[in-house]
Amino acid sequence: MPANKSEGTDRSARELLRGLSLAAFLVVLHSTLAFERCVLVVPTLAMAETYQGFGASTLGGTGQPIYSVTNLNDAGPGSLRDAVSQGKRYITFKTAGEIQLTSDLYVQGAFLTIDGLTAPAPGITLKNHGILIRGHHGAHNLIVRGIRVRDSIGCDTCTTSGAGISIGRAAYNIVLDHVSVQGAQDQALGIGKNAHDITVQWSIFAESKSATGTNLPVLIGPSTMRVSLHHNLLIKGYERLPQVKYSDSGVQAIDTQIDLRNNLIWEWQSVATQIWKGTRANVVANYYYTPNGTENTQKHAIYFCHAGSKPPQCNGMNPQWFAQAYIAANVSGYGQNITAYLNSLGTELSPFAAPLIEITDACTAAQRILQNAGARPLDGTDQLYISQVSLAGCTTPHFPDRKE
Numbered sequence: 001m002p003a004n005k006s007e008g009t010d011r012s013a014r015e016l017l018r019g020l021s022l023a024a025f026l027v028v029l030h031s032t033l034a035f036e037r038c039v040l041v042v043p044t045l046a047m048a049e050t051y052q053g054f055g056a057s058t059l060g061g062t063g064q065p066i067y068s069v070t071n072l073n074d075a076g077p078g079s080l081r082d083a084v085s086q087g088k089r090y091i092t093f094k095t096a097g098e099i100q101l102t103s104d105l106y107v108q109g110a111f112l113t114i115d116g117l118t119a120p121a122p123g124i125t126l127k128n129h130g131i132l133i134r135g136h137h138g139a140h141n142l143i144v145r146g147i148r149v150r151d152s153i154g155c156d157t158c159t160t161s162g163a164g165i166s167i168g169r170a171a172y173n174i175v176l177d178h179v180s181v182q183g184a185q186d187q188a189l190g191i192g193k194n195a196h197d198i199t200v201q202w203s204i205f206a207e208s209k210s211a212t213g214t215n216l217p218v219l220i221g222p223s224t225m226r227v228s229l230h231h232n233l234l235i236k237g238y239e240r241l242p243q244v245k246y247s248d249s250g251v252q253a254i255d256t257q258i259d260l261r262n263n264l265i266w267e268w269q270s271v272a273t274q275i276w277k278g279t280r281a282n283v284v285a286n287y288y289y290t291p292n293g294t295e296n297t298q299k300h301a302i303y304f305c306h307a308g309s310k311p312p313q314c315n316g317m318n319p320q321w322f323a324q325a326y327i328a329a330n331v332s333g334y335g336q337n338i339t340a341y342l343n344s345l346g347t348e349l350s351p352f353a354a355p356l357i358e359i360t361d362a363c364t365a366a367q368r369i370l371q372n373a374g375a376r377p378l379d380g381t382d383q384l385y386i387s388q389v390s391l392a393g394c395t396t397p398h399f400p401d402r403k404e
Helices: 005-023 295-299 336-343 362-372 380-387
Strands: 029-033 036-040 066-069 089-093 097-100 112-115 124-127 131-134 140-145 147-150 163-168 172-177 180-182 187-191 196-201 204-206 218-220 225-230 233-237 243-245 258-261 264-268 273-276 280-284 287-289 302-304 324-328
Touching (some): 180 380, 187 204, 233 380, 287 362
Parallel strands (some): 066 089, 089 112, 112 140, 124 147, 131 163, 163 187, 187 218, 196 225, 204 233, 243 273
16 A cells, blocks of 8 residues: 555556556567566667666656756755755756765755756766665655766764665655766665665666775665666675665565666675565576686675575575575576576576566676666766676577577
8 A cells, every 4th residue: 555645646647657658668579588578679779768667657857847057066056955955856967077065965855857967078976975865855756867976975873874875764766877876985876764666777886985894885775665776787896786685584575675687797706696684586687797706706696595595595594584586597707507507596486576677688788788877978987897897608699598
């Protein structure tokens, strides 16, 4: 049941828009990917600007008054902080460069689009602090696109969060599109605390720079529901690429928590995608590789906990760690043996409910992510990350046999 009447109205609007969006794609071919219904398409520029997944029908600031950011000041008239001080705005940029923030940038309202793609070259970069999207600040129906966040300062117990982008406190109907985050002291992306109906697409989330030495870029945390991550580059983490958990008490999710499809996940030290603690997940057609990693490290591309799991997965002895997952069509750059191992890990024969997303095989998706993900034009930081990625094992097609 909706939490309140306004959320119920929003959900009805989302369903209507979702139906209209699907009608626009009736020309695509339907086929089966590892026993799952999906859509195989040749992406176009228009599709790259289409939002898909659980947050796709967010209204954002469409139809709202335009607020133009005209300077790079931390605050005051014409600043980005002033622009997000209330909802019902479509925020554009008439300036470009770095905004040196003195504190976290809280979004203070709903029905808002922050459109960094409207900025002239080289685009907009937030420095020192990140964007916080919180339901108790009225945040829902938001779109953030074409923004970079670099070197966010802080921590969980600090006066500032240290997150690049953080979504929580029951925020909902959120889209992050073509954003780039790197160097956050806490995490590049955090989604938690009852946030729901979220899409993160065509973005780059890179290594953190914690003062304690931990490097944990992406966390999908407790009580979140209906989160889609597709066509993102997640690169250089000790672990958390991403980590997904629903609770720390053994409570199991009753709805899909994460739908993780067509992402490029590169270079981890411990584990990459961690599915445990009550999560209900789909992990489909992602490309995984960590250069110079051992065979066991490559097997930790997906670290999945359930009653039957055994090392190098979790040992299946702690019910508080158990989760459920549909795992299919992923590719390891380490070779076919690891690829087969990863795709054998799931507990489910069919995927959990999730909106239709146009996907390809993992190798094709990885190539397109390198060509299109992140805030464009790319800055030197993103260019360096992309230059380090080579798609081992992708010289031949990896798309499995399909049944019409």
